[in-house]
Amino acid sequence: MKLALLFLIIAALLSWGALRLDALEQGQAVAPAQRAQQARVAPDANASSHTLNVRDVSAPAPFSATPLFRPAQTPAALAAPQAGQTFALTGVAGSGDARVAFLRDEADQQTLRARAGEDVRGWRVERLDERCITLTRQRQRQTSCLS
Numbered sequence: 443m444k445l446a447l448l449f450l451i452i453a454a455l456l457s458w459g460a461l462r463l464d465a466l467e468q469g470q471a472v473a474p475a476q477r478a479q480q481a482r483v484a485p486d487a488n489a490s491s492h493t494l495n496v497r498d499v500s501a502p503a504p505f506s507a508t509p510l511f512r513p514a515q516t517p518a519a520l521a522a523p524q525a526g527q528t529f530a531l532t533g534v535a536g537s538g539d540a541r542v543a544f545l546r547d548e549a550d551q552q553t554l555r556a557r558a559g560e561d562v563r564g565w566r567v568e569r570l571d572e573r574c575i576t577l578t579r580q581r582q583r584q585t586s587c588l589s
């Protein structure tokens with residue numbers, strides 16, 4: 443019983459959504475009562491009684507020409523990274539105090555060398571071990587590990 447009621451509700455919602463989509467494609471919002479009135483076909487006085495007016499469906503919908511995101515609405519996460527923002531650890535050489543990390547800047551793909559305590563493009567190398575590096579800048583922290 444509950445399953446049948448659920449299917450009935452889903453079918454009603456899908457039907458309502460299809461009607462609203464047709465109204466949007468035509469560039470106007472049509473009330474259901476108006477849609478029922480428009481659905482009735484009246485014969486044209488100049489045409490034979492068997493002729494129907496047919497809407498051209500090959501033309502694109504008017505709202506499909508606009509982009510999904512306008513430049514001002516583009517999410518910040520999709521913006522290109524700037525030099526010195528994110529790094530990837532590409533390798534670690536040496537041991538102890540002689541340990542050197544090789545970092546790749548994600549923005550310009552330049553490879554940089556860094557040791558513990560050094561500054562790299564405004565970031566300070568806080569910790570460097572055989573697999574990971576931790577960089578800090580003010581209150582920001584970035585950790586990158588070898589995969």
